[in-house]
Amino acid sequence: GIQVEQSPPDLILQEGANSTLRCNFSDSVNNLQWFHQNPWGQLINLFYIPSGTKQNGRLSATTVATERYSLLYISSSQTTDSGVYFCAVELGNRDDKIIFGKGTRLHILP
Amino acid sequence: DGGITQSPKYLFRKEGQNVTLSCEQNLNHDAMYWYRQDPGQGLRLIYYSQIVNDFQKGDIAEGYSVSREKKESFPLTVTSAQKNPTAFYLCASSWGGLYNEQFFGPGTRLTVL
Numbered sequence: 001g002i003q004v005e006q007s008p009p010d011l012i013l014q015e016g017a018n019s020t021l022r023c024n025f026s027d028s029v030n031n032l033q034w035f036h037q038n039p040w041g042q043l044i045n046l047f048y049i050p051s052g053t054k055q056n057g058r059l060s061a062t063t064v065a066t067e068r069y070s071l072l073y074i075s076s077s078q079t080t081d082s083g084v085y086f087c088a089v090e091l092g093n094r095d096d097k098i099i100f101g102k103g104t105r106l107h108i109l110p
Numbered sequence: 111d112g113g114i115t116q117s118p119k120y121l122f123r124k125e126g127q128n129v130t131l132s133c134e135q136n137l138n139h140d141a142m143y144w145y146r147q148d149p150g151q152g153l154r155l156i157y158y159s160q161i162v163n164d165f166q167k168g169d170i171a172e173g174y175s176v177s178r179e180k181k182e183s184f185p186l187t188v189t190s191a192q193k194n195p196t197a198f199y200l201c202a203s204s205w206g207g208l209y210n211e212q213f214f215g216p217g218t219r220l221t222v223l
Contacts, residue, residue, distance in 0.1 A: 004152075031209065041198060043153075043214040086152055090209050097169060098209050100152030 002027045004089055006101035013077055014109050021072040021104045023087030031090040032063050034072050037103070038083045046072070046085075077108045113137065116201050116215035123195075123222050131186045131218045133201035141208060142184035146170060147198040147217075156199075159184055160208060188220065195222045 003026040013019055023032070034046040047054050047061040049070065054061050058078075063070040074081055084103040091097045114135040123129045133142065141160050145153040155168030159178040173192025178184055184203075188195045198219050202212040 033209070033212075041200075041217045041219075043200060043202075045211050045213070048211050088152070096166070096208055098155055099169075100154070102150065102152050 002029070002089065002091060002099055004087065004099050004101040006085075006087060006104050008104060009102070010105045010107075012107045012109065015077055015079060017077050017108075019074045019077060019106065021074070021085050021106075023070045023072070023101055025068050025070075025089050027091075028065070028068070029089040029091060032065075032070050033088045033090075034061055034070070035086045035088065036081075036083055037086065043086075074106075077106075079108045079110050082106055082108045114201060114203055114213050114215040116199075116218050118218060119216065121218055121220045123220070125222055126190045128190060129188050129195075129220065131188070131199055131201075131220070133184045133186065133215060134182055135184075135203040135213075135215075136182060137203055137205070137213060138181070139203035139205050139213070140181070141204045141210070142178070143202040143204075143209075143212065144168075144174070144176065144184065144186045145200045145202065147200060153200060156186065158208070195220060 005024045007022045031050045037043045049061050049063045051065045058075045060073045084105050086103045088100045117132045143158045144156040147153050157176045159165035175187045200217045201215040204210045204212045
């Protein structure tokens with residue numbers, strides 16, 4: 001089946017730093033989403049991004065579907081950005097499933 | 111306030127007992143989902159439902175059952191047939207198409223003793 005790989009697995013940064021998280025997938029997909037899970041387990045949808053670039057405040061995401069990867073950029077990190085970032089891909093018409101990567105654990109130091 | 115709720119937050123059960131996890135939403139979303147999360151792992155889809163009285167198996171449906179009698183409610187039963195039920199269970203809902211922007215509940219942490 002399709003493989004979804006996220007890198008790096010862990011990232012520790014000082015407050016104010018910028019970061020780039022990567023999501024690679026092994027087959028064509030119908031859609032891609034980025035999620036943030038806070039330290040208490042709550043998941044929030046960040047971006048719904050099958051292709052192109054979207055921005056929301058300090059966060060932006062770019063998906064290059066033809067090259068099978070997506071990037072999540074976090075600028076001017078804050079301690080509240082800590083948690084785990086997941087990408088998830090939708091397989092589309094041939095298989096109505098959603099597959100999550102294992103996530104990137106981000107820890108922002110004050 | 112509109113949202114999605116799960117109860118209880120923590121649940122302990124003895125091995126061999128069935129247990130039902132609650133998920134309720136007042137967002138008027140058509141689709142609802144159940145995911146399982148194990149430590150250090152991403153989410154895996156257990157079941158999903160796009161409309162009332164209809165649901166589909168996800169990747170790891172064995173040992174689980176669901177019902178969708180009302181639009182607002184999508185309870186998950188973890189049966190004794192589930193070999194390793196201890197996990198964090200997340201419910202989500204979305205409007206429009208399948209997996210369209212999902213809103214997640216706070217989760218239920220199930221521990222089987």
